[in-house]
Amino acid sequence: MLVGFVVSGLDSGFLSAQQTKVQYETGMSSLTPSKGVSGGCAKPEKLNNLCVDIAERVEEPIESPFAYRYERLVHEAACADPEKDSEDLINRKIQSMWVKLDPKCNNANFDVPRGSVLKYSILTRNYDFISLAAEIWKVNLNAIDPSDNRTLLDYIQKEAERNKGTKAQTILKGYYKTLRELGAKHRSEL
Numbered sequence: 728m729l730v731g732f733v734v735s736g737l738d739s740g741f742l743s744a745q746q747t748k749v750q751y752e753t754g755m756s757s758l759t760p761s762k763g764v765s766g767g768c769a770k771p772e773k774l775n776n777l778c779v780d781i782a783e784r785v786e787e788p789i790e791s792p793f794a795y796r797y798e799r800l801v802h803e804a805a806c807a808d809p810e811k812d813s814e815d816l817i818n819r820k821i822q823s824m825w826v827k828l829d830p831k832c833n834n835a836n837f838d839v840p841r842g843s844v845l846k847y848s849i850l851t852r853n854y855d856f857i858s859l860a861a862e863i864w865k866v867n868l869n870a871i872d873p874s875d876n877r878t879l880l881d882y883i884q885k886e887a888e889r890n891k892g893t894k895a896q897t898i899l900k901g902y903y904k905t906l907r908e909l910g911a912k913h914r915s916e917l
Contacts, residue, residue: 767823768806776800777844778832782851797856801864804828818864825866839882840874846882849902852895857902861909868911880911 779785780797787793792809793802802809805824807817832847839846845868848856860866869878877885880903887899 767820767827768804769824769827770804770806771828773800773804774828774830777830778834778847781832781844781848781853781856782834784853784855795855798859821864822866825864829870831872838875839872842872842874843870843879843882845879846872849879849883849886849899852898854898854902857906861906861911865909868906868909869917871914871917876914878912878914878917880906880913884913 777797777800780795780800785796787796787799791799793799801807801821801824802817805817805820807820809817812820830844831841832844833841834847837847837850845857845860845866848854848860861868868880871878875882883899883903883906887896887903890896890899
């Protein structure tokens with residue numbers, strides 16, 4: 728299975744041999760960007776397996792503060808510590824990291840090359856991830872992927888049409904409604 732993770736917007740300049748190897752093997756730069764949002768932490772290397780973990784729903788050990796490994800990866804990428812940071816601070820750190828890294832998936836079974844991890848979570852039916860991202864972390868729901876020129880809401884609408892008459896369509900319509908209430912928009916509305 729071909730799975731890649733991409734961090735957009737990195738101005739990498741010159742890369743060392745190790746950084747070039749990381750970029751070649753993972754599809755992402757190993758550098759931490761410093762442009763875009765002031766303050767905060769953004770460690771792209773912590774998100775290397777994010778797309779795989781979203782698809783496979785890898786669980787964390789029982790003693791972990793997280794239910795799934797993708798939660799831990801997002802927290803680590805944002806330098807958010809559930810043992811020390813308040814829920815508000817954690818969410819602000821994750822939002823800042825999200826803006827800086829704009830997490831994307833590049834997977835052979837994903838119809839959006841270098842598409843939003845939010846769209847990928849819809850494709851893989853990982854509604855827990857989309858709920859965390861939208862309702863708890865409150866990340867940007869209105870990013871437009873250059874490869875398909877659509878927002879998350881546009882993508883969900885297309886997926887609902889593609890799954891017409893199935894249980895998935897009903898679930899997708901529910902998410903469409905919820906995300907709409909949380910501020911998600913169609914590209915034409917931006």
